[in-house]
Amino acid sequence: MKNTAKHIYTALIFLFLYAPIATLMVLSFNASKTRSKWGGFTINWYSRLFQNEEILEALGNTLLIAVVSAFVATIIGTIACVAMTGMKKRSRTILMGITNIPMLNAEIVTGISLMLLFISMGLRFGLGTILLSHITFNIPYVILSVMPRMKQLNPSTYEAALDLGASHVTAFFKVVFPDLLPGVLSGFLMAFTMSLDDFIITHFTKGAGVDTLSTKIYTEVKKGIKPEMYALSTLIFITVLILLLLVNMAPAKNKTPKNPKPL
Amino acid sequence: MEKELIQLVDISKSFDGQMVLDELNLNIHENEFVTLLGPSGCGKTTTLRILGGFTNPDTGKVIFDGTDITQIPPNKRQLNTVFQKYALFTHMTIAENIAFGLKVKKKSKSYIDDKIRYALKLVNLEGYENRMPNSLSGGQQQRIAIARAIVNEPKVLLLDEPLGALDLKLRQEMQYELIRMKNELGITFVYVTHDQEEALTMSDTIVVMNQGYIQQIGSPESIYNEPENAFVADFIGDSNIISATMIEDKLVNILGTRFACVDTGFGRNRPVDVVIRPEDVNLVEPDQGTIQGVVTHLIFKGVHYEMEVMAAGFEWLVHSTTLFPVGKEVGIRVDPFNIQIMNKPESEDEEAVAIDI
Numbered sequence: 001m002k003n004t005a006k007h008i009y010t011a012l013i014f015l016f017l018y019a020p021i022a023t024l025m026v027l028s029f030n031a032s033k034t035r036s037k038w039g040g041f042t043i044n045w046y047s048r049l050f051q052n053e054e055i056l057e058a059l060g061n062t063l064l065i066a067v068v069s070a071f072v073a074t075i076i077g078t079i080a081c082v083a084m085t086g087m088k089k090r091s092r093t094i095l096m097g098i099t100n101i102p103m104l105n106a107e108i109v110t111g112i113s114l115m116l117l118f119i120s121m122g123l124r125f126g127l128g129t130i131l132l133s134h135i136t137f138n139i140p141y142v143i144l145s146v147m148p149r150m151k152q153l154n155p156s157t158y159e160a161a162l163d164l165g166a167s168h169v170t171a172f173f174k175v176v177f178p179d180l181l182p183g184v185l186s187g188f189l190m191a192f193t194m195s196l197d198d199f200i201i202t203h204f205t206k207g208a209g210v211d212t213l214s215t216k217i218y219t220e221v222k223k224g225i226k227p228e229m230y231a232l233s234t235l236i237f238i239t240v241l242i243l244l245l246l247v248n249m250a251p252a253k254n255k256t257p258k259n260p261k262p263l
Numbered sequence: 264m265e266k267e268l269i270q271l272v273d274i275s276k277s278f279d280g281q282m283v284l285d286e287l288n289l290n291i292h293e294n295e296f297v298t299l300l301g302p303s304g305c306g307k308t309t310t311l312r313i314l315g316g317f318t319n320p321d322t323g324k325v326i327f328d329g330t331d332i333t334q335i336p337p338n339k340r341q342l343n344t345v346f347q348k349y350a351l352f353t354h355m356t357i358a359e360n361i362a363f364g365l366k367v368k369k370k371s372k373s374y375i376d377d378k379i380r381y382a383l384k385l386v387n388l389e390g391y392e393n394r395m396p397n398s399l400s401g402g403q404q405q406r407i408a409i410a411r412a413i414v415n416e417p418k419v420l421l422l423d424e425p426l427g428a429l430d431l432k433l434r435q436e437m438q439y440e441l442i443r444m445k446n447e448l449g450i451t452f453v454y455v456t457h458d459q460e461e462a463l464t465m466s467d468t469i470v471v472m473n474q475g476y477i478q479q480i481g482s483p484e485s486i487y488n489e490p491e492n493a494f495v496a497d498f499i500g501d502s503n504i505i506s507a508t509m510i511e512d513k514l515v516n517i518l519g520t521r522f523a524c525v526d527t528g529f530g531r532n533r534p535v536d537v538v539i540r541p542e543d544v545n546l547v548e549p550d551q552g553t554i555q556g557v558v559t560h561l562i563f564k565g566v567h568y569e570m571e572v573m574a575a576g577f578e579w580l581v582h583s584t585t586l587f588p589v590g591k592e593v594g595i596r597v598d599p600f601n602i603q604i605m606n607k608p609e610s611e612d613e614e615a616v617a618i619d620i
Contacts, residue, residue: 163344
């Protein structure tokens with residue numbers, strides 16, 4: 001009895017959480033243009049979506065920005081973690097606190113601040129400014145996922161590599177980096193996801209005529225909601241869902257022992 | 264003694280204003296098993312790290328085979344280190360771990376394969392090439408760490424408390440293994456430990472350290488039988504350390520009673536410390552003893568009984584295979600050559616330590 005109640009309660013929570021998204025997904029396959037009536041199953045909206053050049057361009061921008069910003073942020077974030085490990089505990093704690101602030105900060109504040117900064121620097125708004133702002137807000141997420149791996153490292157392994165004759169660079173890439181890799185990968189995926197679904201910061205730092213998917217949807221919706229937007233939103237949701245699953249699976253995968261490689 | 268291989272000259276080091284090593288001088292010979300022994304914080308690990316090149320001394324020089332290597336980084340030194348927590352590369356197989364140093368030096372594949380086989384044979388882990396480090400026990404991991412170091416043919420192997428994480432039985436086995444490996448390799452071992460038993464079992468030379476100073480350098484026998492000060496006496500094994508007065512050569516006043524001893528050259532009526540090992544205190548019938556006392560504690564220790572005897576206002580620690588029950592009156596006798604006379608510590612630091620422990 002108690003268990004049944006528990007299950008019903010959980011089911012209700014998930015219903016409320018996912019009912020809107022489910023509605024959206026169902027509507028994206030609805031042949032009828034009105035939302036109130038089911039006109040049969042179609043993938044027409046998806047094919048229309050992929051014929052829409054503006055949307056495809058926005059998709060291209062989104063992917064480009066997500067990949068590049070996540071990649072750059074991963075490099076900067078990983079280097080930051082290495083540096084912070086070498087610091088005294090006090091300075092490290094302070095720095096960790098500072099890097100956490102942008103994650104908690106309201107996105108609109110980050111967006112407007114970046115916009116003002118870019119204006120004062122005289123930068124031309126466009127893909128470049130979006131990229132810069134995405135790198136900026138992605139770095140903390142990378143640090144957040146690399147730092148725990150860094151702390152688990154046995155500091156002696158680096159010294160052991162030096163002791164065996166390796167240079168600092170070889171020691172880092174052959175010995176330290178492979179141990180950090182799961183954290184680095186999940187940091188990259190997290191940054192990619194964050195960049196992919198960001199709207200507010202992009203909205204304030206993009207130039208006229210340059211759009212990512214999220215800003216494109218926003219403009220389209222203002223003109224009136226077209227069923228293609230349901231299809232697009234569904235695709236974004238599924239992509240983010242898959243990425244999040246990957247992020248969560250990355251550390252778990254590391255625990256299973258690797259097959260020994262032949263030398 | 265063979266020729267000197269390493270000289271540490273006037274090495275000083277402090278961390279955050281805290282003096283860790285103070286003008287340390289030490290010579291290490293070729294093919295010697297040297298143990299740096301002392302309580303934690305005595306500077307023994309720092310000394311080893313200075314040898315390995317991981318820590319730079321504030322002042323002083325490290326001379327290796329006649330060359331000053333103080334400023335040479337660890338990857339250019341002809342020494343290899345076995346770290347306390349093994350420090351194996353967990354994402355590599357055992358063979359890859361052992362091959363690491365050789366690959367860095369761009370040795371040929373056949374040379375590397377030979378070396379891996381040889382090293383695994385030396386540490387008794389043949390056939391473990393393709394295992395991952397985490398699938399090995401602590402003792403096995405430590406052997407791999409040793410194998411990984413020795414394939415590089417170092418002239419000196421530095422070992423930083425390598426047996427610290429192992430259980431007692433395994434530790435004793437590994438002590439014999441280490442001695443065997445050292446003899447087989449014919450290289451110098453510099454070994455850091457806080458375990459006096461390990462030091463006594465394995466070393467040719469023991470360097471007892473405390474608070475950044477070397478307290479005594481000598482063979483295990485001389486360190487145990489002839490400690491130079493109260494710290495060494497107390498740190499190495501159990502002992503009775505008693506304040507006494509040297510009346511003249513070969514005669515000492517301990518707790519108001521005259522005891523014959525064999526030491527000379529301390530002058531007349533000089534205050535000294537006397538060390539008597541618990542196994543050297545002989546318990547006899549009261550009328551046959553030099554002084555008389557009462558047994559106050561008794562513990563069975565396996566090989567012997569450990570007793571405490573209250574005599575002349577001092578609690579004597581006694582190890583004996585004969586049982587004397589608590590409350591029994593006994594006499595105490597000590598053979599002259601078992602009484603070790605030491606100078607009173609000169610600095611207040613040493614005094615403080617002697618009392619602390």
